[in-house]
Amino acid sequence: MGKDSLVYVEMEISGIVQGVGFRPFVYRLAGRYGVKGSVSNTTDGVNIRVAASRGGLQAFLEALSAEAPPQALIEDIRVAEVSPFHAESFEITTSSHGREKHTLVSPDLATCDDCLRELFDPGDRRYRYPFINCTNCGPRFTIIGDTPYDRPMTTMACFKMCAECEREYHDPSNRRFHAQPNACPSCGPRLWLVDAGGRRIDGDAVSEACAKLGEGKIVAIKGLGGFHLACDATSDGAVSRLRERKRRYAKPLAVMVRDLAEVERYCRVSDEERELLASPRRPIVLLEEMEDSTISRFVAGGLDRQGIFLPYTPLHHLLMHEVDFPLVMTSGNLSSEPIAKGNREAMERLKGIADYFLLHDRDILVRYDDSVSMIFKGREYPIRRARGYAPYPVKLKDDFDVEVLALGAELKNTFCFLRGRHAFVGQHIGDMDTREARQHYEEAMEAVRRLFSLKPQAIAHDLHPEYMTTLMAKEYALPLLGVQHHHAHIVSCMADNAIDGRVIGVSWDGTGYGTDGTVWGGEFLLCDQVSFSRAARLSTYPMPGGEACITEIDRMAGGVLWEVVRDKDEVRNLLSVLCGMSGERAAALVSQLASGFNSPLTSSAGRIFDAAAALMGLRGVAHYEGQAACELEAVAERADSRYPYEVVIGDGLWEIDTRP
């Protein structure tokens, strides 16, 4: 073929194209269609230079989109003709360092079927090797310090590949071609087991750990985004010991189950739920537990739904293969602190909680909690976005020309960077009330900023003047945008569903600071992306003691009763009959309500659910935000009548009258 009949083009491909076996895939296509040139990673994605016949180029381009690796997600392919160049063959060249970093690295991926087969094949050189991975699976965000996604930028940099691994890494036809975390038993990370005093336990670390779990012990296991605390989920003794030591008395614990068939022994599973459980993201999925499930009743903490997930690292597979019971796998921390990630840090912070520590020497760079998700009306409904999801961006309908960093609220915090059409929503951080949480927040934010080279030009913060994030906003020398809490909820929902224009947004919530300085939380806003007006709200009730009502929810029952009855003796009497409140407490509460001292009014939906739960005698104290609401929901699902309400149409603000 003469040189004249060739076309020369350069392609820029963006999307999730790194860490998913994209370059070897391109290499194989080039071979198939007789295309010459090169492919390389750039900080913007993947660059391909091609010299080919017109027909060859056409076929190559079509196959590029149609046959891309399963975990790749092509967002855009830009093709431009370039001046002729000389190419004898097709090559994979080393990554070029561009100026701006817009690459989308894939999140961490659950162990693939090929690796799983090798893991349990006695003839394979990685038989029972807990760090087996390939271009289709393995750690990503949790080990990457910077882009482009190449080994020196990861915590695998300190492991020098052996000759055999090196050969795989450089062989374009191999599944491990340029698999950055590639390793084997002779050159890669190692696993070992120690007791709480740091003394090494002899024997096979996995088998020994499984034996300890079988004895009802609590084992801290170093995972992908941090440590887990594990114990036998069917043992009341082990589970209550874990709760006691972790000081997590009520919040549900997640359970890891060997495989889908095993899940069906404990929970009802729909097709959509099955698919979500087995997806490479491997979130914890909330499932309806069966009556005859043998999982300890202390695991779910009184709720109907059980948080179940499948093994997602080779180590999990090895463990689950060897124990014959499901494992509680809860994040390795003391209640309300962030998950531990370093060996020494874990030994220190989990002292007194774990009896044994299953450790390894591949460092975790960035903490990621497990994600929590559920299927609602046939669709995935994420509850906590972290490992496997964040910070892979949400694609927006609009293109923004200002980069914004949104700092998030105080409870269940996440932050978000906005650039162009991408919203990089950070991983779930949790409540911002401890020094450790703030440190986790800053580390995670810095990691995302560096990974995607983000340069915010403005800071968005909650209107609440006392939130830690509001105080932090002022430390940036950048323009500040104060955003009303519920307006932010509604606009996020609009962005997620690619809706613009004007909407009636309904935001039911715990608490959020209103523009009038009162506590909002049951709001109907007429709004667009920029502005809103408050069209309606739920009736307001006093919160005697302010934020104390969030845990002592029977205070809220007092608030509702006072609003309705307005009679000291009767409210006192009702509180003792309905909520079992002591005479002394009821008297103090009623006189506080009568005086109006520290009893701000709230339209919060969360507080009404709390009050209803307390009045029904479900509970008087909530151990975590939303506990009473979850229990109320479980009771309400079994009822067939509805709670009546009236809409009071006023001049300005309408009111949904929820008074009994």
Ligand SMILES: [Zn+2]
């Ligand atoms: Zn694999």
Ligand SMILES: [Zn+2]
């Ligand atoms: Zn090796």
